[in-house]
Amino acid sequence: MNSLALQDEPKAFPIPAGVFAETVTKVTHYTDRLFAFRMTRPAGFRFRSGEFVMIGLPNAEKPVFRAYSIASPAWDEELEFFSIKVPGGPLTEHLQKIAAGDTVLMRKKSTGTLVHDALVPGKRLFLFSTGTGIAPFASVIRDPETYDKFEEVYLTQTCREEAELAYGKALVAEIEADELMSEFAAGKLKLHSSATREGAARGERVTTLIETGKLYADLGISALDPATDRAMICGSMAMLRETESLLKARGFEEGANNKPGTYVVERSFVD
Ligand code: A2P
Numbered sequence: 001m002n003s004l005a006l007q008d009e010p011k012a013f014p015i016p017a018g019v020f021a022e023t024v025t026k027v028t029h030y031t032d033r034l035f036a037f038r039m040t041r042p043a044g045f046r047f048r049s050g051e052f053v054m055i056g057l058p059n060a061e062k063p064v065f066r067a068y069s070i071a072s073p074a075w076d077e078e079l080e081f082f083s084i085k086v087p088g089g090p091l092t093e094h095l096q097k098i099a100a101g102d103t104v105l106m107r108k109k110s111t112g113t114l115v116h117d118a119l120v121p122g123k124r125l126f127l128f129s130t131g132t133g134i135a136p137f138a139s140v141i142r143d144p145e146t147y148d149k150f151e152e153v154y155l156t157q158t159c160r161e162e163a164e165l166a167y168g169k170a171l172v173a174e175i176e177a178d179e180l181m182s183e184f185a186a187g188k189l190k191l192h193s194s195a196t197r198e199g200a201a202r203g204e205r206v207t208t209l210i211e212t213g214k215l216y217a218d219l220g221i222s223a224l225d226p227a228t229d230r231a232m233i234c235g236s237m238a239m240l241r242e243t244e245s246l247l248k249a250r251g252f253e254e255g256a257n258n259k260p261g262t263y264v265v266e267r268s269f270v271d
Contacts, residue, residue: 013058020045020106021058024098025078031163034132035096036071036082039104047110048117049074049143050136050232052268054107055081057094063105064090067268069135069234070110073142079106082135082167114140114232116149118255118264122230124221125150128206128243130158130235134168136266137234142175147184150230154219155191158206158239162195169193190219207242226251231263240265 015021020042029035047053047070056063072080085096098104114136119125125146127137134157140146141155157168172191175181192215194203209215216223224231224247231252233243244254247263255261 013061013063015058015103015105016063018108019056020108021103022079022106024100024102024104026100027098030166031161033085034082034164034167035085036080036167037098037104038072038078038080041077041079042106042108045108045110047074048112048115049139049145050114050116051110051112051139052136052266053110055095056091056105057098058103058105059094065105065107066091069112069114069139069266069269071135071138073139075143080138082132082138084132112136112266112268113256113264114234114266115257115264116145118257118260119230119232120255120260120262122150122262123228124152124154124230126224126229126231127153127155128231128233128235128239129156129168130206130239131164133157133234133236133239133269135234137232138168138171140232141171141185141189142181144184147188151188152221153185153189154221155189156206156209156215157191157193158203158235159193159195160197162198165193165195192218205239207239207246210243210246224250224252226253226262229262233263233265234269240267 022039024037024039026038052067052069054065055068056065068081070079071082086092137155159165175185233240252263253261255264
């Protein structure tokens with residue numbers, strides 16, 4: 001074997017102590033910037049829908065781990081993730097190349113604030129997302145508990161381009177077509193997606209839609225009201241800040257696991 005062939009061979013690194021090593025079962029690429037993958041779920045691993053974990057690859061002595069929302073619901077026998085591909089990104093540069101059969105590492109503890117426990121009871125649940133911020137909500141909207149707790153569930157996603165909305169649209173279509181899930185979600189779950197820069201259905205940022213009231217007109221509902229409504233927000237730092245200030249101006253109060261409120265935000269993903 002010459003030295004070039006040796007260099008080309010992927011080096012096998014030992015699995016670090018205290019992490020799960022799981023097998024990828026499916027990879028779906030949505031755009032050149034977005035992909036989702038599913039992998040086996042470790043036996044005995046429990047989490048609450050909406051939480052995140054740290055994931056990495058066995059490609060270094062000390063692998064890079066990043067926070068990823070679990071996009072699958074707590075009852076699913078596999079784990080699903082929805083990821084951006086960052087050019088030159090220490091993890092996603094490699095993660096975007098994974099295929100079925102590859103190994104993904106996962107730290108053992110899940111955590112997060114986009115969970116039912118951090119919200120006081122309410123009638124309508126609003127899930128506001130941009131880009132991959134939809135991931136935790138992909139988990140929440142597939143959890144029957146969501147529909148036990150709320151009469152109406154509104155998921156919004158804003159992306160730059162229409163093609164980036166495909167994951168969310170496919171997900172809601174899948175819920176509607178699924179015999180079991182449609183039983184609890186039918187008539188309660190509504191998706192509002194908008195692409196701000198490109199696409200046939202060019203729309204506006206969710207913040208603008210709230211301010212102008214177009215969101216309510218589009219969905220045929222009354223305006224946000226902390227007496228009946230609860231909200232979860234997941235997106236870029238700018239989107240979080242602005243959506244939060246709109247909610248605060250309407251009387252919403254931030255919740256946490258140890259002190260439930262009328263809205264929650266996940267700050268662990270934003271740079
Ligand atoms: P826009 O195209 O008007 O910037 P990004 O990729 O930059 O995170 O943006 C994802 C989506 O979030 C885009 O549709 C973008 O709209 C929107 N967005 C960016 N900043 C905000 C904000 N402060 N509030 C609401 N939406 C935002």
